[in-house]
Amino acid sequence: MKLLILDRDGVINYDSDAYIKSVEEWIPLPGSIEAIAQLSKAGWTVAVATNQSGIARGYYDIATLDAMHARLRALVAEQGGEVGLIVYCPHGPDDGCDCRKPKPGMLKTIAEHYNVSLSNLWFVGDSLGDLEAAKAVDSQPVLVKTGKGEKTLGKTLPVGTLIFDDLAAIAAELIHN
Ligand SMILES: O=P(O)(O)OC[C@@H](O)[C@H]1O[C@@H](OP(=O)(O)O)[C@@H](O)[C@@H](O)[C@@H]1O
Numbered sequence: 767m768k769l770l771i772l773d774r775d776g777v778i779n780y781d782s783d784a785y786i787k788s789v790e791e792w793i794p795l796p797g798s799i800e801a802i803a804q805l806s807k808a809g810w811t812v813a814v815a816t817n818q819s820g821i822a823r824g825y826y827d828i829a830t831l832d833a834m835h836a837r838l839r840a841l842v843a844e845q846g847g848e849v850g851l852i853v854y855c856p857h858g859p860d861d862g863c864d865c866r867k868p869k870p871g872m873l874k875t876i877a878e879h880y881n882v883s884l885s886n887l888w889f890v891g892d893s894l895g896d897l898e899a900a901k902a903v904d905s906q907p908v909l910v911k912t913g914k915g916e917k918t919l920g921k922t923l924p925v926g927t928l929i930f931d932d933l934a935a936i937a938a939e940l941i942h943n
Pocket residue numbers: 773774775776781782783784785786815816817818819820859893
């Protein structure tokens with residue numbers, strides 16, 4: 767199966783150093799909804815793996831997070847596509863969980879859900895932790911320049927990291943090649 771895993775903040779929607787704390791603050795990046803819909807209509811399953819330490823920090827609750835994801839699903843559905851499994855890590859940096867990126871726990875959860883190998887599976891992110899999570903399970907790290915991506919570009923990236931301007935460019939690459 768054609769499975770693509772996306773980070774959320776900075777890839778699908780604008781990110782903020784103040785966290786995305788409400789549905790109103792959750793604003794899709796230009797072209798991202800269309801890209802997900804086009805991928806979906808082209809036979810790709812698009813899943814999401816997102817750190818949401820704002821839950822542990824008390825900035826927003828699970829119901830608010832679910833409302834953001836309902837909004838994502840509705841917008842993609844309006845374009846004729848659908849979003850696959852969305853997995854999030856609600857924990858804080860000091861909680862010692864197995865799901866918070868750069869740990870690959872969420873990627874493993876998604877791969878197990880769809881019964882597919884993680885090897886060479888594309889994981890698209892804007893932060894170094896996203897890329898490191900991919901590398902940890904032999905997936906393909908893919909960096910976008912949106913969100914924190916430009917800043918991440920200045921860091922030492924995992925060997926073999928692919929770099930694209932944005933999610934729309936990734937969709938064009940996967941659909942037309
Ligand atoms: O990019 P994804 O994984 O979808 O989500 C990132 C968010 O959970 C937040 O992650 C935080 O990092 P800390 O969790 O505080 O280290 C900060 O980078 C925030 O700016 C950001 O909104």
